[in-house]
Amino acid sequence: MALLEINDLNVSFSSYSQRTQVLRDVSLKIEQGQRVALIGETGSGKSVTSKTILNTLPGNANVESGQVSWRGEDLLSKSDGERERLKGIEMSVVMQDPLSSFNPVFTIGRHLEDVLYWADRRAGKRRSRADRVTHIHDVLRKVQLGDPERVMASYPAQLSGGMRQRVLIALALMNRPAMLIADEPGTALDVTTQDEILRLINDLVTEVGLSLLMITHNLGVVRMTADYVYVMRKGVIVEHGPLEQIFDNPRTDYTRELINAIPPLYGASVKDQPVSSEAPLVKLEGVSKTFTRRHLLGASDHTHAVRDVSIDIPRGEIFGLAGESGSGKTTVARMVMGMMGATSGKITVDGMDLSAQKDGRIDRKLAQIVYQNPGTSLNPKRTVAQTLDVPLRFAGLDATDRAKRTDELLELVNMPRHFAARYPHELSGGQKQRIAIARALAADPKLIVLDEPTSALDVSVQKRVIALLEELRSDLGLTFLFISHDLSLMRNFCSHIAIMLRGELVEQGTPAQVFADPKHPYTRALIAAVPVISTEEEAAKPIVTQAEKQKFLVSSAA
């Protein structure tokens, strides 16, 4: 008998008498001890599936037909109370966002103790408080949190993202459940931390003999953590099979597209961007930036966000700046844009010294930016045409020229003309990013800063947006400063890359050089942590020892 079996599940959402079907005849099976991945892009219904299993669907959801069986018993016909009792004992979940998963005004220990106390109550066990604390300490050590006492006394905001993710896993393990549901674990974290977390989950699954349902959009994660794969798209399971079959011999075009959309890290299909021989457009010489926070009491805090960075960005190149959160890459970009002055050092853009500019603002014709989050980069109250109108109007164009140019811009980013009248909420994430690119182009800049422009998009959409950017660069002769933490994307998209760690530049060169022979141990650790989709790529990654890794993990474990 399968541990979990879903048969022909149909779920719909209704709002204001509108009904949308989100799951269509979904069937899925997890055997005892099996590791199953459910993969899909935004809106595929993968999270709705896990919510149906866990009975945490929102109020406007309606399970129309189908069964969800746990050890042969239908869950959907059980009462809420009976289903509650299964949680924590039989199945546990690891959530996606480790910060919002904790109540900010209670300590981590309070959360852990309460969960354990109620789990004991349901299991009919009696344990003293001291026993509970000992048990919690054991579990915390198991998830590699070295100082359980400190962790328990901390408030959620006092721990790092990686530590919180570990605590979440500890919560899930509190009662040796039979199955672990992992909903995009580590997605919100840095690559190296994410890698650690995935390894931890994998180890635990083998060690404890758990079944695992891994819900993710990342094929690399799937390869690491699953034996059997279900591919979902728009509420339908389009394909399923053992891991090797899905990766090596996909049956549907959709899965094939999904796999092909992933930029390769190593191998024959890797693309090398041409290197420009022109003079640099942007020059950074020994640039540092220090932030100072003044306190009413005690001394001021100084944060050295960027330390002694020197970069040349040749005209017509795509210069990649890689690094994890807090590495200073965004600060560098803001200084290049002229939105922030450097504490020391010199920045020149197109031969102009930025420090000589009035209040640090540079001419909009020099640099523009495309932001990471498509949700906040467009004003929700303004149409596409109104958004594109702003740079044109302030460049002094008259109304007819502006209308003409708006049409041209839409055409440049491959958007139909009638989209001009739409509001941002009527656009998809990829379309919003295209408009953001069009807005950047409208000012006719020499340099465009791309601040992780595709990290919020699905891989298939990312592929098309990246193709558009490449096309624009060659057609319009633009220079890009590309900021990202996605190394496999940078390998294929950049002509030069520089890697930053805690405000310092640790390595730079062409991607071919850097990836073939990473010099700095941090670069090696970073590359090694990238989830890849083939064994060949895995083998080509640099080998990093545990000791080296620990050196650069930003306090993800205690």
Add this chain to the structure above:
Amino acid sequence: MSATSVSIPEPDAPVILSARRMAWLRFRANPVALIGAFMVITVLLCAAFAPWIAPYPDHAGNVIDFANRHAAPSSEHWAGADKVGRDILSRVIFGFRVSLLLVVGVLGVAVPVGAALGLCAGYFGGRTEFLITGFTNVMLAIPPLIMALAVGSVLSPTLINAMIAIAMLWWTWHARLVYRVAKSVAAEDFVEAARLAGATHWHILTKEILPNCIAVISVKTTLDAAFVILFGATLSFLGLGVRPPTPDLGSMVADGRQFLPEMWWGVLTPALGIFYATLGFNLLGDGLRDMFDVEV
């Protein structure tokens, strides 16, 4: 099964509704808001067409009818008559005029001023923010009623002075609210993008940030209408409002109070009038808040 391609059923594309249509659907689905809207509209109509609606239009003035002095509610005077025999219902209907005049006067000044200050504080930050929020916080510390009383007694207790006194403090609430929203909107990428595109501060304030504050401002303004009516009634109850014989809900309650508990209708009808108007604006504001899904 062929190894090349398997057809995938294409599910229905999600229907995207326009923002306006969504808002209307939400509004229509909310009976509270509809009742509130109805109540507000009746109050507005009463005020606008008082001379045609009131059973005794001339009782709004200096009429004396001693025969009906303190007349109890009857078919002739549905809500009874006051100490000089005037029809209370007619006076309540006319009383809405003064209340609404106060609302327009106070909010007409307080909302634009508060919104403008809040916008500037939220967008410019730095010293501007410090000064405006600091000043707002000082003004919030002054009890508005005491301020109105002080102004009323120092100058003279008229409707205009009451309006000035209330407006002097009322803007603080709007400044606080708009500041909060504007500050979070100003931190969004699209504001920075507009700045990088060369947009002027004026453009950013009025075209980028303000449209995102309109929902909160309109909800707050609707709710405030109720509080201004309430506040005005309190002032005129204390004798700082319109001069007699102009009908005013607060002073009618004060007049009627002298003859409690026997002639209860002298208090109850104007009280119901106040209650009806404030409840209407409150229900409408509450419905709008749900509709726009904003925190006010």
Add this chain to the structure above:
Amino acid sequence: MHSTFLEFLLRRIVGFAAVLLVLSLMIFLLARVVPGDPARMAMGPAASEEQVQDLREEMGLEDPLPTQYIRFLSGAVHGDFGTSLISGRPVTDEIMRVLPATLELVLVTLLLMVVVGLPLGMMAARHRNGWVDTVLRLLSMVGVTMPAFLVAILLQLFAAYYLSDWPLLGRIDRDLTVPDGPTGLLIIDGLLSGQFAVVLSALQHLAFPALALALSGIGQIMRITRSAMIENLRRDHVQTLRSFGVPDRVVTFRYLLKLSSVAPLTILGLEFASLIGNAFVVEMVFVWGGFASHGLESIMQNDLNAVMAVVMVSGMFFVLANLVIDIAIGALDPRLRLKEGR
């Protein structure tokens, strides 16, 4: 780690001092510049020009404005607001005499607001969109929309018809001797001196004024608590605890209560100014004889020294209340204590 909470508190105290300073300047300007001649206003039109001139000199009105302001401010810092223009006694003495009555009323009102408003708001949130919620929301709205003076009058009217023995005016029965206690608060002094009749009578007298004063606050707190709870119920951490099997009621009453009481407390602080304002009306209706009644009298009689003192003392009340609330919020929310305070 810096002791950011201490820093946060210090910032607030500096801010509150600034509030009082600016408030003093405003009320000073209002009192000295706007009305023309305060002495003439105090004496009335019947007084002769010499009498008025004498008073002007006595009040120091002949000095330049900055000198007058500094005199007013340094007096205020020492608790000296000059003498009443009407009674001739020190303004501070008169205020201290009536302050306990209002303090007692306001404290009981605040207690009532929190004790009634918070649980009802939570109840509404727990049963949101059900009939309990609808009824409670309507009740809170009635509370918010009814002006305090109307509630006061309606309560009196109700008592007149149905509770004919219930005392409606003043703080205490006339035939009881008021205990000479240290606080001036009848309930506490009564308890301290063991005169339970006094306590009972004081409570009886307090019931209606406090209810009239509290009603709108109860409504506000209910509303804010409800929306804060609903907002927090949507949060991921609620889902986390639930999906790990912590029962609903524990999640609501332990985890969310603490998180959701920050917003209503903040509102309570802000509403304090209008609470003091409403106390003026309610005290008048119930002939309470407190600070507010005194203030209303001073305002009506154009006793400018007293008016200035009344405004300053109200401002101080507001500032103190908000300081206490800030400390309470800091105790509730570790983010204020641990992270960067603003």
